[in-house]
Amino acid sequence: MAQCGSRACWFGLGVVLGVALGSACATLLRASPARGRPDSRADAPVVPSDASADRALTDDATDVVEYRGFVIHVFCHALGPGRFKALCDIWESGAVVLEGGAPPTTHATPEDARAAAISWARQWVQRNG
Structure with missing residues (x-):
């Protein structure tokens, strides 16, 4: 060396x-x-194969409902095949009073998820409004 x-x-x-x-x-x-x-x-999350259908669920509010002076905006999200969750924002007098509230379950269809979120939001308004 x-x-x-x-x-x-x-x-x-x-x-x-x-x-x-x-x-x-x-x-x-x-x-x-x-x-x-x-x-x-x-x-990576498991999502259904039709990505264009999922995009339609998450871009804008899928439902806007008025209840006892409150406005409920419902957003539905695809979590995977046959798994949907809806979240809602609750507004009063032009201001958000609850953001991203939802029942703690997932549903098989977007319609079921939306209906559960609207029902949950109405109960929230009854208790807190």
Whole structure:
């Protein structure tokens, strides 16, 4: 092995070995992309295959209902195949008094989810209005 008597020589040797080791590690990571990286698809929600139908459910309020001076805006969301949840915002005199309220269940159809959210919002108005 070559002799290295100065600090600069040892420093140069360390840099060369570091570059070689780093290059080897980068090559190994590129060769096996699943190693060391979490699967981003594992956290992805399961949604129905027709994405255009889901977009129609989540863009705007699907129902607007007036009840005892309150305005209830209902939003329906597809959570997966056969799983829908509706949320509602409750307004009074042009101001939001409850945002994102909903019954704690999911439903098989968007219509069932909407009906449950409207019923829940009416009960909320009766108790708090």
